[in-house]
Amino acid sequence: MIPEKDxxxxxxxxxxxxxxxxxxxxxxxxxxxxxxxxxxVSVSLAYCLALKGYEVGLLDVDIHGPNVNKMVGLTNETIxxxxxxxxxxxxxxxLKVISTASIIDDPDTPIIWRGPLKMKLIRQFLVDVNxxxxxxxxxxxxxxxxxxxxxxxxxxxxxxxxxxxxxPQEVALLDARKSVQFAKxxxxxxxxxxxxxxxxxxxxxxxxxxxxxxxGGKRAAKEMGVTFLGEIPMDPEVxxxxxxxxxxxxxxxxSAVSESIMKITEVIDKYxxxxxxxx
Amino acid sequence: MIPEKDxxxxxxxxxxxxxxxxxxxxxxxxxxxxxxxxxxVSVSLAYCLALKGYEVGLLDVDIHGPNVNKMVGLTNETIxxxxxxxxxxxxxxxLKVISTASIIDDPDTPIIWRGPLKMKLIRQFLVDVNxxxxxxxxxxxxxxxxxxxxxxxxxxxxxxxxxxxxxPQEVALLDARKSVQFAKxxxxxxxxxxxxxxxxxxxxxxxxxxxxxxxGGKRAAKEMGVTFLGEIPMDPEVxxxxxxxxxxxxxxxxSAVSESIMKITEVIDKYxxxxxxxx
Numbered sequence: 001m002i003p004e005k006d007x008x009x010x011x012x013x014x015x016x017x018x019x020x021x022x023x024x025x026x027x028x029x030x031x032x033x034x035x036x037x038x039x040x041v042s043v044s045l046a047y048c049l050a051l052k053g054y055e056v057g058l059l060d061v062d063i064h065g066p067n068v069n070k071m072v073g074l075t076n077e078t079i080x081x082x083x084x085x086x087x088x089x090x091x092x093x094x095l096k097v098i099s100t101a102s103i104i105d106d107p108d109t110p111i112i113w114r115g116p117l118k119m120k121l122i123r124q125f126l127v128d129v130n131x132x133x134x135x136x137x138x139x140x141x142x143x144x145x146x147x148x149x150x151x152x153x154x155x156x157x158x159x160x161x162x163x164x165x166x167x168p169q170e171v172a173l174l175d176a177r178k179s180v181q182f183a184k185x186x187x188x189x190x191x192x193x194x195x196x197x198x199x200x201x202x203x204x205x206x207x208x209x210x211x212x213x214x215x216g217g218k219r220a221a222k223e224m225g226v227t228f229l230g231e232i233p234m235d236p237e238v239x240x241x242x243x244x245x246x247x248x249x250x251x252x253x254x255s256a257v258s259e260s261i262m263k264i265t266e267v268i269d270k271y272x273x274x275x276x277x278x279x
Numbered sequence: 280m281i282p283e284k285d286x287x288x289x290x291x292x293x294x295x296x297x298x299x300x301x302x303x304x305x306x307x308x309x310x311x312x313x314x315x316x317x318x319x320v321s322v323s324l325a326y327c328l329a330l331k332g333y334e335v336g337l338l339d340v341d342i343h344g345p346n347v348n349k350m351v352g353l354t355n356e357t358i359x360x361x362x363x364x365x366x367x368x369x370x371x372x373x374l375k376v377i378s379t380a381s382i383i384d385d386p387d388t389p390i391i392w393r394g395p396l397k398m399k400l401i402r403q404f405l406v407d408v409n410x411x412x413x414x415x416x417x418x419x420x421x422x423x424x425x426x427x428x429x430x431x432x433x434x435x436x437x438x439x440x441x442x443x444x445x446x447p448q449e450v451a452l453l454d455a456r457k458s459v460q461f462a463k464x465x466x467x468x469x470x471x472x473x474x475x476x477x478x479x480x481x482x483x484x485x486x487x488x489x490x491x492x493x494x495g496g497k498r499a500a501k502e503m504g505v506t507f508l509g510e511i512p513m514d515p516e517v518x519x520x521x522x523x524x525x526x527x528x529x530x531x532x533x534s535a536v537s538e539s540i541m542k543i544t545e546v547i548d549k550y551x552x553x554x555x556x557x558x
Contacts, residue, residue: 032389033344034313034422039450064423065312065454110311110424110457112464115394118425143313144343144421145389146397170522171318175344178389185391205484211515213522224387236490243449243492 016126016155023057023134025272027191028152030182031165032175034143037196038165039067041232041261042140043247045163048265050095051251054135057088060099061122061152062142063111069101073245079103085130092248098129115147122151136272143175145182153186160272161189163229167197168216176217180224191271192227193217194264200234227271230264232257295405295434302336302413304551306470307431309461310444311454313422316475317444318346320511320540321419322526324442327544329374330530333414336367339378340401340431341421342390348380352524358382364409371527377408394426401430422454424461432465439551440468442508446476447495455496459503470550471506472496473543479513506550509543511536 020026029045031038039062046058060068069075072091079086079102088096100121104111113121131137139156141149153159162183166176176193183190195217200209214231221228238250238257251258299305308324310317318341325337339347348354351370358365358381367375379400383390392400410416418435420428432438441462445455455472462469474496479488490513500507517529517536530537 033346034315035446035451036314064425065457067312067450067453070450070453107453108456108460110461110464112424112429112461114426114429142423145391146343146425147393150391150393167314169518171346171349172314174346174349174386177387178344181387182389182391185389200488200490202481202483202486202488204481204486204488207481207483209479209481209483209488209515211479211513211518213519234490236488239448239490240492 016123017157019127019129020131020137020156023131023137025135025160026137026139026156026158027160027163027268027272028139028141028149029163029165030141030149030179031143032145032177032179033166033172036143036165036167036172037232038143039071039140040242040247041165041194041196042138043068043071044251044261045265045268046095046136046138047092047248047251048262049136049269050092052265052269054094055133056095057131057134057137058095058097059125059137059139060097060101061125061139061148063100063113063118063121063148064142066099066101068097068099068140070245071242071247072097074102075245077102082130085128087130096131098125118147119151122148123155126155145178149182150186153188159188160275161191163191163194163268165194165196166217166220168195168213170216173216173220176220177224180226189275190226191268192229193221194229195231197234198231203236229267230260232260232264295402296436298406298408299410299416299435302410302416304414304439305416305418305435305437306439306442306547306551307418307420307428308442308444309420309428309458310422311424311456311458312445312451315422315444315446315451316511317422318350318419319521319526320444320473320475321417322347322350323530323540324544324547325374325415325417326371326527326530327541328415328548329371331544331548333373334412335374336410336413336416337374337376338404338416338418339376339380340404340418340427342379342392342397342400342427343421345378345380347376347378347419349524350521350526351376353381354524356381361409364407366409375410377404397426398430401427402434405434424457428461429465432467438467439554440470442470442473442547444473444475445496445499447474447492449495452495452499455499456503459505468554469505470547471508472500473508474510476513477510482515508546509539511539511543
């Protein structure tokens, strides 16, 4: 069920490859279902890779609901350019962000676009953005297996792979399986599954609340014969920080959440490097 | 930013209107962000309207992640037909369901389609399904303001309106505002906002856990001058039932969740009737 003829999208792919030639590793973060914390995971992975000293870029291709900017505390910052290309916005000295949220005037205005227009915008983000030299480019995609992730996969020839984020809920796992198949069908390497919202500890009585369950992601990974990257628990404090655009603060204190994400980052970093001999 | 020329979608709209002529009221449930419980709300509203004795249809137009079937306990039921049109699946004597999930063979297979193909499928759900005489048709749309809700709005001439589901989180509210604008820009009536996942009571110590906050949906509705339909709290028990395909069981015992949804159903039913003189 992959579209056979996507001629428009394949026009001048060289322009994309030329512009992102100095990015060593590129991966896409996808999910079958929305609200599983995909953006939180993308932003956290970007931050952890930056903490490790890498030059990191984060591209938010969620056109209808771009949340990366909100989560990293960007509000009114405008994108500058050199007349030819746009410069991504620096949120740390070694972490740059580009999101649809930066190019729309009113955050309340919906972008009511059909597929072909979306693809053109994503292409622009890859061709007309001055990404510079990066170790990692993380692409945060909207949920589902629609136009946006499809465009990214078709535009970037040398993706290192896809990471699927899920929650332990059965409905989320059902959709996560689709995302794994999506990567397989499109012939891109599959890095692994992250189980987010895995368990919740009551901040009052410290007992475990079985809100969305735990272990479903690991089980689904085993069933599908793919790598399980790790699980990230729910923490009301971290949710609040993300909501306030202070996602990085969650890493300033040691918590179960920050520990989990650091571990997952290590696994991804090792995987990507084992697949590529980097000059 | 509404596509100006959608000629293909407007071909033969009369066929759609003819096929759904015996459906009194039609509304679409949308959300800016995924994972806010839109499908849970759609299914619950359908169930509550059926409980009130109405003939109800539920159409799941989420093509990439159709979860309605899973939530109402449908697994391997196949759609039957009379050679010309498909029959929706009855989950109660007065509640019928059609979902993409019923027409794909393998639930793990993703549908990797661009916009125009999606529109064709949605059109089929409206033209080639034997909906019969219904009091209500509820359309559960995927998150965002993309091809699916756009197609529904353009195909059904006489939608009673849109309902937006959000959580109290800032990132969800940001996207919910877009959905309200979406309805306004497309000129369809706006019924109101539902705040889901509003507060969580620890099942062990009964203290309130401020997981996603509360009151944000009400505040956003006030700011935007639109109706606030009500808030639905989180209940680990209900989440588990939904996950097991037993969403209706959640209504068999009196709970804060079922009470909230019944109240919201009443408000919607009154609103829709006040806008239409039903023969």
